[in-house]
Amino acid sequence: MKFDFNTYTKDYIDADVIKTYAAKTTSVKKKFEINCDELKWYHMNEYVDNMELKEMIELGKQLKETTDVLLVIGIGGSYAGAHAIYDALKPYFHRTHPEILFLGTNLSSRYLQDLFVYLKDKRVSMNVISKSGNTMETMITYQILMTMMQKRYSKKELKKRIFITTNIHQGKLLESAKKYGYRTFFVPDHISGRYSVLTPVALFPMAVAGFDILSFLTGAKEGRMHLNYASIYAMVRTIFFKRERMVEAFTIYEPKLAMFTEWLKQLFAESEGKDCKGILPIGVMNPRDLHSLGQFISEGNPILFETVLKIEDGPDLFLPKYQEHLREINHLVLDKVCEAHKLSGCPSNVITIESLDEYHLGEACMFFMMAAALSAYLIDVDPFTQPGVETYKELLAKELRVL
Ligand code: PA5
Numbered sequence: 001m002k003f004d005f006n007t008y009t010k011d012y013i014d015a016d017v018i019k020t021y022a023a024k025t026t027s028v029k030k031k032f033e034i035n036c037d038e039l040k041w042y043h044m045n046e047y048v049d050n051m052e053l054k055e056m057i058e059l060g061k062q063l064k065e066t067t068d069v070l071l072v073i074g075i076g077g078s079y080a081g082a083h084a085i086y087d088a089l090k091p092y093f094h095r096t097h098p099e100i101l102f103l104g105t106n107l108s109s110r111y112l113q114d115l116f117v118y119l120k121d122k123r124v125s126m127n128v129i130s131k132s133g134n135t136m137e138t139m140i141t142y143q144i145l146m147t148m149m150q151k152r153y154s155k156k157e158l159k160k161r162i163f164i165t166t167n168i169h170q171g172k173l174l175e176s177a178k179k180y181g182y183r184t185f186f187v188p189d190h191i192s193g194r195y196s197v198l199t200p201v202a203l204f205p206m207a208v209a210g211f212d213i214l215s216f217l218t219g220a221k222e223g224r225m226h227l228n229y230a231s232i233y234a235m236v237r238t239i240f241f242k243r244e245r246m247v248e249a250f251t252i253y254e255p256k257l258a259m260f261t262e263w264l265k266q267l268f269a270e271s272e273g274k275d276c277k278g279i280l281p282i283g284v285m286n287p288r289d290l291h292s293l294g295q296f297i298s299e300g301n302p303i304l305f306e307t308v309l310k311i312e313d314g315p316d317l318f319l320p321k322y323q324e325h326l327r328e329i330n331h332l333v334l335d336k337v338c339e340a341h342k343l344s345g346c347p348s349n350v351i352t353i354e355s356l357d358e359y360h361l362g363e364a365c366m367f368f369m370m371a372a373a374l375s376a377y378l379i380d381v382d383p384f385t386q387p388g389v390e391t392y393k394e395l396l397a398k399e400l401r402v403l
Helices: 015-033 050-066 080-089 109-119 136-152 155-161 172-180 200-209 213-242 255-272 293-299 326-344 358-378 387-400
Strands: 002-004 069-073 099-103 124-129 162-166 183-186 247-252 280-285 304-311 348-353
Touching: 002 213, 015 213, 015 358, 050 183, 050 200, 050 213, 069 136, 069 200, 080 099, 080 200, 080 255, 080 358, 099 200, 109 136, 124 136, 124 155, 124 200, 136 155, 136 172, 136 387, 155 162, 155 172, 162 172, 162 200, 172 183, 183 200, 200 213, 213 304, 213 348, 213 358, 247 255, 255 280, 255 304, 255 358, 293 304, 293 326, 304 326, 326 348, 348 358
Parallel strands: 069 099, 069 124, 124 162, 162 183, 247 280, 247 304, 304 348
Antiparallel strands: 002 348
């Protein structure tokens, strides 16, 4: 990865401001030196078990033979990472085999009605993911799809088709897995959903899609070398926040990253957004949004800064008229938009990912998880809690008479 926190930001951040934040940034970075529970996702050696990885790869191969569609049911951190990587790696117009569908993020009966029609002649397997094992949206979707599965397959066959990813101690999902004897993967203790992309939460669906999970984990391990850049990025964000730049636009020029920006939104919003603090993350896809949000970014309320994700490589597509490859024209648009936004008062960070493959996506995931945790530490909030999302759950549980 490459990082540019200077070219399009230097008018906003001078040496004196950096001095103000440098000491705190150095001290929060030191937290990563200690192998504590809450940073387990960073100290990867402890929980990534080689045997389990091999088994996931093996199961992935087996499901290729028996399954057309893997239904992955989960919400929040229990789906966003896997979906982000899946969309970034799969071809635009061809399905993977098996195809992966992510469910449980809506409660639309229309959606499920259409899904049943789509699945009619397909061989289906299911991976239900919930760390707590109790999340309402996940459990309702599980129940509905389980009824469909029970009508289609024998109890013996279901054991080959249903996979549960949850915590090792408790919850309705664990109870169900034990009762029916389903293969279970465990989310390590102390790793919250949005930091779980390096665990079976994302690794198992990736393995089933045929992606190289070992390379993804290698990339993540190597990504730890960017801790210093992650801390500079966290510091730059914090400086913008203190200067009333309350919104961070994660801007992409490669549509395959659309779900990746959803993962970033979840990662940063749930890590930082508490105690009336935090930057609001949004996603911007250019050139499309240059003709909509671009106007606001240039001349609207100056509450924004951008973090642009650039994918360096890409297929050759030469345009004789411009004597240039389309990839380079896309990069040129990116550069010129950053320049224009700088002129109009909106600063941009540019983060370059060399290629859209497992290794570089693993590296990017580690970088952004480090940056989200560091950013939260810098504004004195706990990155690993999300008390704000509990209230609606409690209100709803009372109505639905479940807890
Ligand atoms: O990041 C988080 O911790 C949350 O977004 C959770 O992943 C989300 O609420 C789903 O929780 P669970 O995995 O318990 O179903």
